[in-house]
Amino acid sequence: MIVIILSSVAIIIEETEHPLYYWLNFYDIYIVTTIFIIEYLLRLWVYVDRRKIVIEEFENSVFLESRFNTKRVLLKIWRKTLQYIFSPFAIIDLLAILPAYRELRILRIFVLFRAFKIFRYSKNLVEFLDVLTSKRTELTMLFFLVLFIVFISGASLYVFEAKTNPNVHSLLDAFYWSFVTISTVGYGDITPTSNEARIFTVIIILAGLGLISFFTSIIVSSFTEKIDEIKESKVLSKVEQLNDFYLICGYSHLAELVAQKLKSEKREFVIIEQDPKKYESIQKRSYLAIKEDASKREVLERINLKNRVKAVMCLAQDDIHNIFIALNIRSLSKSIPIISRTFNKNSYKKLKLAGVDYIVSPYETAGLIASKILSQPIAIEAVINILSKKKNAVCDETEVLKNSFLENIRIKDIDLDKYKLILLGVRRIDENGKKFHFNPSGNFILKSGDLLIIMGYSISVSHFKSLVIESSLTHARKKR
Amino acid sequence: MQEKKDSILLIGYGRYGEKIAKFFSGKEFGLYIIDIDENHIQRARQNGFDKLFTIDINDDEVLASILMQENFSTVFCAMDDEETNVYFTITLKSIWDNLKIVAICESKESERKLKLAGANKVIDTMEGSANKIFHLIEKPAVIEAIEEILFLDDEIDTREVEIEKGSFLDGKYIKDINFKEEFNLILIGIIDKETGNDFVFVTRGINHKMDAGDILVLIGYKDDIYRFIKDMKESRR
Numbered sequence: 033m034i035v036i037i038l039s040s041v042a043i044i045i046e047e048t049e050h051p052l053y054y055w056l057n058f059y060d061i062y063i064v065t066t067i068f069i070i071e072y073l074l075r076l077w078v079y080v081d082r083r084k085i086v087i088e089e090f091e092n093s094v095f096l097e098s099r100f101n102t103k104r105v106l107l108k109i110w111r112k113t114l115q116y117i118f119s120p121f122a123i124i125d126l127l128a129i130l131p132a133y134r135e136l137r138i139l140r141i142f143v144l145f146r147a148f149k150i151f152r153y154s155k156n157l158v159e160f161l162d163v164l165t166s167k168r169t170e171l172t173m174l175f176f177l178v179l180f181i182v183f184i185s186g187a188s189l190y191v192f193e194a195k196t197n198p199n200v201h202s203l204l205d206a207f208y209w210s211f212v213t214i215s216t217v218g219y220g221d222i223t224p225t226s227n228e229a230r231i232f233t234v235i236i237i238l239a240g241l242g243l244i245s246f247f248t249s250i251i252v253s254s255f256t257e258k259i260d261e262i263k264e265s266k267v268l269s270k271v272e273q274l275n276d277f278y279l280i281c282g283y284s285h286l287a288e289l290v291a292q293k294l295k296s297e298k299r300e301f302v303i304i305e306q307d308p309k310k311y312e313s314i315q316k317r318s319y320l321a322i323k324e325d326a327s328k329r330e331v332l333e334r335i336n337l338k339n340r341v342k343a344v345m346c347l348a349q350d351d352i353h354n355i356f357i358a359l360n361i362r363s364l365s366k367s368i369p370i371i372s373r374t375f376n377k378n379s380y381k382k383l384k385l386a387g388v389d390y391i392v393s394p395y396e397t398a399g400l401i402a403s404k405i406l407s408q409p410i411a412i413e414a415v416i417n418i419l420s421k422k423k424n425a426v427c428d429e430t431e432v433l434k435n436s437f438l439e440n441i442r443i444k445d446i447d448l449d450k451y452k453l454i455l456l457g458v459r460r461i462d463e464n465g466k467k468f469h470f471n472p473s474g475n476f477i478l479k480s481g482d483l484l485i486i487m488g489y490s491i492s493v494s495h496f497k498s499l500v501i502e503s504s505l506t507h508a509r510k511k512r
Numbered sequence: 513m514q515e516k517k518d519s520i521l522l523i524g525y526g527r528y529g530e531k532i533a534k535f536f537s538g539k540e541f542g543l544y545i546i547d548i549d550e551n552h553i554q555r556a557r558q559n560g561f562d563k564l565f566t567i568d569i570n571d572d573e574v575l576a577s578i579l580m581q582e583n584f585s586t587v588f589c590a591m592d593d594e595e596t597n598v599y600f601t602i603t604l605k606s607i608w609d610n611l612k613i614v615a616i617c618e619s620k621e622s623e624r625k626l627k628l629a630g631a632n633k634v635i636d637t638m639e640g641s642a643n644k645i646f647h648l649i650e651k652p653a654v655i656e657a658i659e660e661i662l663f664l665d666d667e668i669d670t671r672e673v674e675i676e677k678g679s680f681l682d683g684k685y686i687k688d689i690n691f692k693e694e695f696n697l698i699l700i701g702i703i704d705k706e707t708g709n710d711f712v713f714v715t716r717g718i719n720h721k722m723d724a725g726d727i728l729v730l731i732g733y734k735d736d737i738y739r740f741i742k743d744m745k746e747s748r749r
Contacts, residue, residue, distance in 0.1 A: 278649060285619060289642035297650075343649040371648055373641070375527070390648050394637040397644065398590070398616050399531030400663055401635050405614055406518070406586055409633070410711055410729050411670035414700060415658060419643040425713045429653040449687075452717045454698060456661065456731070459653045468660045470668055471698055471732065485657040487700070488715035 040064045068129045075125070079116040082109055159262055167254040174247060178214070181243070185236045186210040192229040199223070214240030260323070267322055271335060274300050274320075279341050281326035281357045282348030283310045286373055286394070290345060291319055304331065327356035329363065337365050346372040346388070351379035355386045362387035418487065427456070427485065428493045434480040435507035436500045444474030451496045453488040518585040519544065521578070523600050525552040526592035528616050528637070533561060544582065546575075548596070569596065576607045589615040589631065594622040598629050605630035661731060669734045670700075673741060677724035680747035687719045695740045697732035 043060045085108055093100045116122050164171065186207035193200050199222045200206055209222040213236055224230050271277075277300035280287050287303065294301045303319055304326040305311050314321040324331040326348070335341070344361050346354040354372045361370055372388040374380060375395075383391055404412050418427045432438040438446065448455050457470040460482050468485075469476065478484075486493060519542040522529055529545070533556065536543050544563040547553050553566045567574045587604055591597040594617060601615050615631040617623045618638045626634045647655045661668050675681045681689070691699045701713040704720045711729070712718065722728070730737060 286638050286641055286645075289638055290645050293642055293646045297646075299650075345645060345649070347645075369649070371645055392641050392644055392648070393531075394618070394641045395527045395531040397640045398528050398635055398637045399535045401637075401640065402532045402588060402590075402614065402616075403535030404662065405633060405635070406520075408670050408672060410672045410703065410727065411662075411700070411731075414711060414713070414729060415662060416640065416643075419647060419658075420639060425715065427651075427654045427658065429651050452715045454700065454715055456698065457657055459657065466656075468657055470657075470661060470665065471692070471696065473696075474693065483653045485654055487713075489713070492715060 036064055036067060065129060068125065072122075072125045072129060075122070076113065076116055080109055080112045085109055085112070159265070163254050163258050163262075164251075166258065167250050170250045174243065174250065178211075178243060181214055181236070181239055182207055182210045185214070185232070188232055189224065189229055192226055192232070193224060197222075197225050210236065213237060214243060216240050216244055264323065267320055268334065270320060271302050271322070274302070275340055276342055277301055277340065279304065279335070279337070279344045281305075281344065281346050282353065283307075283314055283321075284347050284349050284373070287345070287347040290347065291317075295319070302335070327353060327360050329360055332360060332364055337361070337368060341365075341368055343369040343371060346370065348373075351375050351383070354388075355379070355382055358383060358386040358388045421490070424489055425487065426490045426493055427487045428497070429459075430484045430486060430493075430497050430500055432478045432480050432482040432484065433500055433504035436480075436504035438478050438484070438500055438503075439480045441478055442474060443472055443476045443478065448486070451488070451499075452492040453486045453496055456485045456487055459483040459485065518542070519582045521546065521582075521584045521587040523547070523587065523589045523604075524591035524597070525549075525556045526590070528590040528592060529588075530555070530559070532588055532590055532616075533559070537561070542582070544578070544584070546578065548591075569599065572603060572607060575603065579604075579608055579611070584611065586612045586614060589613060589626075591616075594618060598622060598625045601626055601631050602629040667733050668731065669737055670729065670731045671737050671741075673728045673730060673737075673744070675722050675724055675726045675728065676744060676748055678748045679724075679744045681722045681728075681744060682724050683721070685719050685721050686714065691730070695732070695743075696736045697730045697740060700729045700731055702729070703727040 040060055043056055046056075086105055089105045089108070090100055117126075186203065186209070189209060190200065190203050190206040194206075200209070205222060212219050212222075213233060216237070224233050278294060280291060280301055280303045283291075283303055283305040291301060291303065301320070303314055303321040304324055305314060305321060306323060306325045308323070311321060311323045322331070322335075326332070326346075337344075344357075346357045348354050348357065351374055354374070358370050358372055361368060369390070370388045371390045371392060372383050374383055374391050374393045377393075380391060380393075401412060401416075414425075418425050443455065443458075455471075457468055458472050458476065458478070459466060459468050460479070461467075486496065488496075520536060521544045522533055522536075523546045525533065525545050525547045526549075529547070529552070533543060533545060537560070542563070543561060544565070545553070545556050545561055546565045546567055547556070548567060548569050550566050553564045556564055565574075565578055567578075589597050589601050589604070591600060597615060597617065601613055604611055604613060609630075613631045614633040614635065615626045616635050616637060617626055618636070620636070620639075623634045623636050644655060662670065686699065686702065691697045699714050701711050702720050702722070703709060703711050703726060705723065705725050706721065712720070714720075720726075730740070732740075
């Protein structure tokens with residue numbers, strides 16, 4: 033849309049100097065205008081929800097047991113339509129359509145109104161306008177002050193010099209001069225000649241300097257006030273574009289490590305943290321972050337968790353807050369997996385009650401590792417390496433896809449050695465629930481839906497996974 | 513390793529210490545606990561531990577006398593406060609250089625300091641937890657499997673087996689032996705003394721030659737591991 037608008041403005045600029053090609057003229061008059069008309073009508077149509085008004089009115093009449101008043105409904109719709117037609121944006125839209133009527137030359141100036149239509153499509157410009165409107169009182173004050181000074185000084189110049197200065201023909205000239213002077217532009221096409229007027233001019237220039245700095249300070253201060261909001265809305269609009277991301281609530285040291293991991297694996301994630309200091313350190317790392325309290329309902333509602341968030345991690349610095357966040361998420365969605373950190377052993381049960389699916393405790397982890405590190409140091413080291421991907425060896429899960437070469441096959445026939453992989457076990461879900469079959473015998477027959485837990489170098493693992501997917505797809509294609 | 517009764521010294525009975533102590537309480541270890549906070553020691557007493565000492569952090573002599581009492585195979589430094597933990601590590605090393613110290617830390621920063629202070633092994637709990645969280649959200653089945661194998665199923669064990677001289681493994685290549693078919697074991701990796709002291713995963717694809725002194729890391733049911741070790745010992749010429 034922005035391209036259409038810019039092209040239209042470019043055409044009119046071109047037209048002032050050169051005659052137009054026929055097709056350009058055709059494009060400008062018919063195509064652009066048609067698109068604008070369609071847009072205008074569609075917006076008008078969408079703005080007034082006729083059906084809703086009719087239904088509402090009908091229900092009211094049923095409720096009050098009065099007759100359905102068609103006239104009133106039509107009037108209501110008409111009023112609503114008018115309301116749209118006279119809204120500023122609608123007027124701009126309409127003015128942008130008008131220049132199609134080329135015979136009225138004066139209307140051509142309205143082509144430039146097409147440029148104003150860009151406002152509709154550019155969020156940055158809208159934000160700028162928002163900032164200005166937030167300072168409406170100050171700006172109006174300034175406007176009247178300017179008006180006042182221009183009036184006084186213009187009138188004074190006229191009185192002083194109307195007779196003696198050949199450049200001052202009318203009161204309009206005097207006002208024009210006064211505005212050029214106080215804005216510190218000073219073209220110099222009209223200059224005061226008498227001593228009285230010059231002294232007076234010095235005063236006006238001083239006043240002008242004051243006004244300019246006043247104006248600048250209003251704009252600057254309103255931007256500094258709004259900058260956080262603008263940044264936040266930027267983040268929110270980025271978050272809106274995301275699909276399938278993780279949500280990290282609370283930016284603790286643990287959260288930082290998780291974020292690093294997610295980043296290195298190129299996963300999308302959003303952090304919610306209310307502490308300004310921590311928020312700053314998140315921004316330094318240029319992660320997507322919202323400066324809010326994750327235990328507030330409206331915050332999560334704005335993000336629109338459903339079907340977009342893959343999992344939520346509650347990693348705040350204390351259990352109470354984590355429980356609050358978990359409850360908050362559960363109140364919005366029953367199905368999103370929640371992982372929470374815990375500090376106190378007493379909180380375990382409470383977190384479970386709050387709806388947390390997995391609970392991670394660094395203390396517990398430490399205990400588990402410590403208990404094994406004496407008897408099996410190398411094995412523990414190996415597992416830590418696998419989990420942290422330090423030595424390029426990974427442990428991964430591969431689903432036995434339907435119709436892939438893995439389905440209905442005995443484990444010993446796969447020959448995982450060939451793929452440089454180790455099979456640790458198979459997880460199968462049957463009527464008895466999930467079960468992990470450790471190191472199943474060679475005669476174990478795989479079914480679709482089983483998860484193979486395999487270990488190997490990341491390159492072998494991803495190669496094997498792609499083979500499985502490919503074989504499943506090839507089969508599907510053959511069938512067709 | 514596990515058979516003989518070892519004494520372990522645990523420094524700190526805070527959040528970390530309590531968990532670690534819990535995991536050792538069921539096993540046949542002599543567990544000694546030291547803390548600088550009397551309250552922590554009180555709680556340890558309530559939880560059923562008896563070899564407890566409250567010490568002053570600057571009193572090296574008391575610490576030295578405790579170390580003299582018993583021949584500790586390992587010392588765990590698990591103070592909640594990272595700085596105190598580093599301090600204890602360096603104190604212990606200054607008293608007895610040969611002590612094997614396993615220390616807990618929460619950040620890369622203190623991991624480095626602990627290593628400099630002389631800790632033989634450093635457990636970064638935050639890194640561990642972060643990895644766990646990452647796997648939980650991306651590959652939950654993997655975490656379940658690993659927990660099942662390492663911690664939950666008592667029948668499954670991981671074991672490091674040193675190849676004995678003259679046994680049937682000595683001089684063979686790892687691909688010559690089908691660990692799964694013959695012993696129902698999974699061979700994860702090997703420390704091949706010929707190539708260095710590093711642990712190498714078998715999935716690297718190298719056909720290592722096993723010699724006496726090399727260490728195999730195996731996963732399997734305890735009985736199978738036991739049978740394997742027995743077979744190896746019996747095959748010694």
